[in-house]
Amino acid sequence: MTMREAGLFALVAALIVGTGIVQGWNSALLILNMGLVSAVMALGLNLQWGFAGLFNVGVMGFVALGGLAVVLVSMPPVPEAWSAGGLRAMAGLALGAGVIVGAVALWRRLPAGRIRGLGMTAWVVAGFFVYRAVMAPAVGAIEDVNPAVSGYLGGFGLPVLLAWPVGALLAAGAAWVIGKTALGLRADYLAIATLGISEIVIAVLKNEDWLSRGVKNVNGLPRPVPNEIDLQASPDFVARAAEWGLDPVTASTLYVKAGYSLLLAAVLVVVLVLAQMALRSPWGRMMRAIRDNEVAASAMGKNVTARHLQIFVIGSAVCGLAGAMMTTLDGQLTPTSYQPLRYTFLIWVMVIVGGSGNNFGSVLGGMLVWFLWVQVEPMGQWLLGVVTAPLPDGSALKDHLLAGAAQMRLLTMGVVLLLVLRFSPRGLMPER
Amino acid sequence: MIDFLNAVIVLANFVIIPAMAYGAQLALGAMGVTLVFAILRFTNIAHGDTMAFGTMVVIFGTWGLQGLGVSIAPLPTALLALPLGIAVTALLLLGTDRVVYRFYRAQKVNPVMLLIVSVGVMFVMNGLVRFIIGVDSQRFDDGARFVVSVRQFREMTGLDEGLALRSTQAITLVTAVIVVAALFWFLNRTRTGKSMRAYADNEDLALLSGIDPERVVRITWLLVAGLATIAGTLYGLDKSFDAFTYFQLLLPVFAAAIVGGLGHPVGAIAGGFVVAFSEVGVTYAFKRVVTYLVPEGWEPAGLLQILGTDYKFAVSFAILVVVLIFRPNGLYGGRTA
Numbered sequence: 001m002t003m004r005e006a007g008l009f010a011l012v013a014a015l016i017v018g019t020g021i022v023q024g025w026n027s028a029l030l031i032l033n034m035g036l037v038s039a040v041m042a043l044g045l046n047l048q049w050g051f052a053g054l055f056n057v058g059v060m061g062f063v064a065l066g067g068l069a070v071v072l073v074s075m076p077p078v079p080e081a082w083s084a085g086g087l088r089a090m091a092g093l094a095l096g097a098g099v100i101v102g103a104v105a106l107w108r109r110l111p112a113g114r115i116r117g118l119g120m121t122a123w124v125v126a127g128f129f130v131y132r133a134v135m136a137p138a139v140g141a142i143e144d145v146n147p148a149v150s151g152y153l154g155g156f157g158l159p160v161l162l163a164w165p166v167g168a169l170l171a172a173g174a175a176w177v178i179g180k181t182a183l184g185l186r187a188d189y190l191a192i193a194t195l196g197i198s199e200i201v202i203a204v205l206k207n208e209d210w211l212s213r214g215v216k217n218v219n220g221l222p223r224p225v226p227n228e229i230d231l232q233a234s235p236d237f238v239a240r241a242a243e244w245g246l247d248p249v250t251a252s253t254l255y256v257k258a259g260y261s262l263l264l265a266a267v268l269v270v271v272l273v274l275a276q277m278a279l280r281s282p283w284g285r286m287m288r289a290i291r292d293n294e295v296a297a298s299a300m301g302k303n304v305t306a307r308h309l310q311i312f313v314i315g316s317a318v319c320g321l322a323g324a325m326m327t328t329l330d331g332q333l334t335p336t337s338y339q340p341l342r343y344t345f346l347i348w349v350m351v352i353v354g355g356s357g358n359n360f361g362s363v364l365g366g367m368l369v370w371f372l373w374v375q376v377e378p379m380g381q382w383l384l385g386v387v388t389a390p391l392p393d394g395s396a397l398k399d400h401l402l403a404g405a406a407q408m409r410l411l412t413m414g415v416v417l418l419l420v421l422r423f424s425p426r427g428l429m430p431e432r
Numbered sequence: 433m434i435d436f437l438n439a440v441i442v443l444a445n446f447v448i449i450p451a452m453a454y455g456a457q458l459a460l461g462a463m464g465v466t467l468v469f470a471i472l473r474f475t476n477i478a479h480g481d482t483m484a485f486g487t488m489v490v491i492f493g494t495w496g497l498q499g500l501g502v503s504i505a506p507l508p509t510a511l512l513a514l515p516l517g518i519a520v521t522a523l524l525l526l527g528t529d530r531v532v533y534r535f536y537r538a539q540k541v542n543p544v545m546l547l548i549v550s551v552g553v554m555f556v557m558n559g560l561v562r563f564i565i566g567v568d569s570q571r572f573d574d575g576a577r578f579v580v581s582v583r584q585f586r587e588m589t590g591l592d593e594g595l596a597l598r599s600t601q602a603i604t605l606v607t608a609v610i611v612v613a614a615l616f617w618f619l620n621r622t623r624t625g626k627s628m629r630a631y632a633d634n635e636d637l638a639l640l641s642g643i644d645p646e647r648v649v650r651i652t653w654l655l656v657a658g659l660a661t662i663a664g665t666l667y668g669l670d671k672s673f674d675a676f677t678y679f680q681l682l683l684p685v686f687a688a689a690i691v692g693g694l695g696h697p698v699g700a701i702a703g704g705f706v707v708a709f710s711e712v713g714v715t716y717a718f719k720r721v722v723t724y725l726v727p728e729g730w731e732p733a734g735l736l737q738i739l740g741t742d743y744k745f746a747v748s749f750a751i752l753v754v755v756l757i758f759r760p761n762g763l764y765g766g767r768t769a
Contacts, residue, residue: 055544188543192687352548407559412559414554418556421548
């Protein structure tokens with residue numbers, strides 16, 4: 001790491017510490033925690049784009065799948081819902097999977113021609129209606145079970161930290177299916193295909209209430225760290241907080257957030273070390289060779305499609321892991337909060353600004369861009385406050401401008417991305 | 433026989449007419465995407481937000497005209513504000529090209545690089561639109577609501593079912609036909625249009641023949657501004673305007689462009705209608721149609737809706753995947769790179 005790179009990391013640290021001094025340590029830890037999660041997401045995307053040149057604009061979908069994993073793993077099961085239609089729903093899902101596998105098998109077995117096309121279409125259409133016939137009553141029964149608090153199957157009631165690797169696996173599975181169909185397409189087709197997939201994942205989360213409660217959200221997810229209320233009730237903790245000169249409420253929130261920071265930082269370090277080892281390995285060099293010249297690499301006997309699929313799956317798994325971490329941090333799954341600008345394109349800004357192909361760059365980009373994303377709003381508010389100060393209070397223009405300050409962050413991100421692309425196209429930390 | 437007519441009317445009212453209007457809107461949007469792809473050779477992610485920007489200017493123009501008391505009732509005032517919207521959007525796009533894209537074009541960078549650059553442009557445009565007009569949904573249609581309303585239709589024909597033709601739907605179709613005809617006349621008959629097609633086919637040969645590439649690019653942006661503003665305004669008149677929906681239009685618009693074959697204007701039109709009819713058809717509940725067609729006592733119990741309306745993205749996407757797997761260059765064989 002050069003002086004310049006160390007300086008950039010020191011800058012990010014200074015920004016966060018500065019936030020702590022100016023706006024309070026609670027805000028600083030909030031920014032730090034989401035920054036750590038963003039850094040993991042950026043690392044995942046960097047694997048795909050920086051290492052292999054795959055244009056994935058479906059990050060949001062994988063992040064959301066990670067979030068779903070948290071619900072499925074950690075929430076307690078709802079026994080009434082399971083007895084109402086759980087087995088039938090599972091049978092329906094198995095049937096759906098069977099139809100798809102059957103369709104692929106049919107396609108492979110039958111000779112090319114009209115029969116194959118018609119046969120497969122008929123199979124898929126018939127399979128869809130059978131699937132619906134099995135699934136619909138089960139879904140109805142499950143969603144009728146006490147809809148105000150449950151109305152879904154719940155999860156397995158396992159420790160929440162287990163959800164993080166499961167989130168990665170879930171995202172990896174989805175990525176494998178997508179990669180099988182969409183990889184090998186041109187870069188811009190892959191982009192549109194992944195964009196579509198991510199919207200579909202969100203649509204499923206919003207609509208399949210039996211799975212994720214849909215727009216009713218899943219609240220109160222189990223936490224890997226102690227609860228603030230419990231801490232405040234513990235005399236031991238209160239005594240120790242007093243030693244530090246803190247009141248119990250502040251001390252407990254800081255303690256919990258710092259606990260999350262340690263957990264998230266530990267994961268980030270593991271992922272970063274692995275990514276760095278991968279980059280330095282012969283495998284990493286092969287990936288970059290494929291990225292830089294597919295034809296030459298395939299002439300050297302490298303299986304380009306298989307390697308693309310491999311790294312697409314790995315990168316998506318990292319995004320899923322980050323998504324699970326984020327949902328655990330939030331303590332709730334809110335499908336409506338997933339927006340492509342925030343969860344796909346902002347991650348792109350992080351990778352490009354940090355320096356695509358450089359793992360440390362992605363970490364830096366993740367933390368720095370997240371800091372900007374959070375802080376631009378108050379800055380915009382302040383700026384517009386200064387600009388509109390001469391206007392009379394209550395003037396329509398002034399109110400409108402102040403209300404629009406929240407939108408400044410999109411504008412700023414766009415300008416930052418364009419400036420970096422123009423004047424430092426390889427990012428703040430260029431690939432070596 | 434009456435039952436059959438009723439079934440046709442229901443189908444026309446809820447599927448055919450809305451899908452025609454939506455298809456025309458998508459086709460105009462997809463033609464903008466396809467033009468950028470053919471001439472500038474990159475996939476413009478910012479197109480949805482260009483549509484939003486153009487529509488926003490039209491909305492402000494409409495409000496201004498309404499404030500002045502200008503009206504062309506029964507037509508919506510927004511049509512009068514269209515030229516303003518196109519002009520301002522054209523200025524924005526030309527400015528963007530001058531400040532952003534031209535630098536990369538001079539370097540002949542990889543198209544994927546331009547795609548990333550357009551992500552930056554998308555952020556800026558999206559931020560601008562949200563900053564200027566806000567995130568709330570806006571309705572700006574005025575003038576007559578219906579060309580034919582359900583009640584009028586029933587009284588005219590005596591059928592049980594009514595057919596409504598909203599004026600926005602009629603305007604969409606008429607405008608789309610005019611715009612498409614004008615665009616094809618321009619591309620096929622005028623000297624400038626021919627130079628654009630030549631440039632799209634073979635850049636080097638076009639340069640050798642003395643075609644000024646910067647002029648071709650400028651004219652392309654003007655056309656894109658026109659197409660995007662008109663498509664966005666028609667969509668907004670038909671439904672409503674809000675920044676986020678327009679951003680999401682990106683997916684069906686791209687599906688339409690790719691299904692038809694990127695870089696192929698006729699394909700964009702066909703793709704627009706394919707996507708629109710599939711979206712509306714798959715998410716429509718066919719119960720009422722079938723009830724008229726089958727003998728008494730055979731009425732279906734369910735809604736006969738294949739997918740919920742929220743899955744309409746899935747439909748665009750499924751069509752996209754099917755076409756990409758079986759006809760990678762689109763229905764009309766667009767260009768490959």
